[in-house]
Amino acid sequence: MTRQVRLEKGAYQIFEVLYFCRNPFRCRMSVIMAYHAWPQDNISIECGVCDICLNYNGKRREMNIYEDIEHMLRVIQALTAQDNDQIIPDDIVDVFCQARNAKIHAKRYNELPIYHAFKPKFLKTKELALFALTDLIVRKLVQHDIILRKITPTTTTMACSVYIIGIASNALEEAKNQNWMYRLKN
Numbered sequence: 001m002t003r004q005v006r007l008e009k010g011a012y013q014i015f016e017v018l019y020f021c022r023n024p025f026r027c028r029m030s031v032i033m034a035y036h037a038w039p040q041d042n043i044s045i046e047c048g049v050c051d052i053c054l055n056y057n058g059k060r061r062e063m064n065i066y067e068d069i070e071h072m073l074r075v076i077q078a079l080t081a082q083d084n085d086q087i088i089p090d091d092i093v094d095v096f097c098q099a100r101n102a103k104i105h106a107k108r109y110n111e112l113p114i115y116h117a118f119k120p121k122f123l124k125t126k127e128l129a130l131f132a133l134t135d136l137i138v139r140k141l142v143q144h145d146i147i148l149r150k151i152t153p154t155t156t157t158m159a160c161s162v163y164i165i166g167i168a169s170n171a172l173e174e175a176k177n178q179n180w181m182y183r184l185k186n
């Protein structure tokens with residue numbers, strides 16, 4: 001294994017750990033169980049004792065965000081099908097959230113039918129949408145690339161970029177069978 005491949009593998013592991021730590025929306029036990037489950041196992045039990053379950057019990061409701069997830073997969077499919085530039089997570093989230101910023105206009109994303117197709121029902125903030133996209137990557141329903149580059153030729157400091165390549169071949173089918181319960185504000 002070359003140094004570059006080893007570092008990129010390491011970067012992905014850090015990415016996964018950050019996902020587990022930053023997750024404010026899903027029962028920690030069910031995240032870990034889903035991670036170790038076989039694809040056909042349907043895990044939908046909330047543990048009731050982790051910090052997410054305890055802190056948000058009563059303040060947030062368990063909601064099935066599958067419809068939003070399906071739309072996000074379709075956004076990814078549409079954006080990655082165009083062969084212009086590299087797609088970063090921010091592009092996906094902006095189109096998904098129907099953002100109206102300079103980049104959306106510059107890249108003409110607002111002219112795509114997918115931009116107007118659906119208004120998210122649950123993932124209404126960029127933070128939530130970005131978390132769901134990370135969830136899709138960790139579940140291997142979305143293919144991504146992590147590129148490490150030296151910030152300058154002489155330094156050992158590396159910068160990390162994530163690019164979105166596309167959805168897994170069976171992603172839409174797979175997603176239907178998985179647990180998409182998120183604990184969100186009422």
Ligand SMILES: [Zn+2]
Nearest residue numbers: 027047050053
């Ligand atoms: Zn829990």
